[in-house]
Amino acid sequence: MRLVKLTAVALLGCSIPATAQAPDFSKVQIKAEVVAPGVAVLYGAGGNIGLSYGEDGSVLIDDQFAPLTDKIVAAVAGLGAKPVKYLVNTHWHFDHTGGNENLGKAGVTIFAHENVRVRMLAGSASVPPASPTALPVVTYQDGVSFHLNGDRIDAIGTDGGHTDGDTALYWRKANVLHTGDLMMNGAGFPFVDTNSGGNVLHLLHSLDHLIKVTNPQTKVIPGHGPVGTQADLIAWREMIAGAVDQIRQRKAKGQTLEAVLADNPLKPMEKPKAFISADAFVKAIWASLDASGAKPHKH
């Protein structure tokens, strides 16, 4: 779980050293960007927040950190949106669920994949168990659909991959996809949290499904990074698949993990100051290949 912590801290912003526990939340500003009528993304610190707003009320997708809740609520109001009625967590990581307790106390109904509730209840070595008001109240495996604000928003319970409880959301009319951390735009390698049931093969299955759901006009809100397109989603999937193929071939030839790490075949693809190093990604792929077949694929 140490990797989770360091990675999430690293994702907060380039200026924050890995040793920092948290950013100075008093200095964080929440920036809203309207991506389609009634759909916005809110940037601050932590995972990108999605928002559906309109005559029926607001649906928030993820909520970053507890000290930011007031600013997030103010940013929602700043768009002329009604108060938040529902919240969907794309997965359990603390930079996506930190505001749950505040919003739960305010009467917001929280939705998530059932494994989000399981992991939040249990906590981990570095994350304490969540308080009851922070927990999802409505859980699902395959997904659930919201019929409001003139659109249908499908919360898709994917095959996971980043964790074992990843949800992506697709606005059918607005043609917007929120991927959660199944995609991090411009981040280099993906973060496969094997301590939270993540698996790179499941990630590829989930991405294949999301590519099928979208089209070239779809606006794609990633878990971190700027809004992208289906082409970005496809390129991300191809990069991951290429890396997996390289490691799989070496494993099939009988190379050990130590030998693969010594060769460092993914090093040329590594981005400077990347959140996930080539070594870390090789290890995650290796663990995923070892665990393959552990979970049936839904899609």
Ligand SMILES: [Zn+2]
């Ligand atoms: Zn995450």
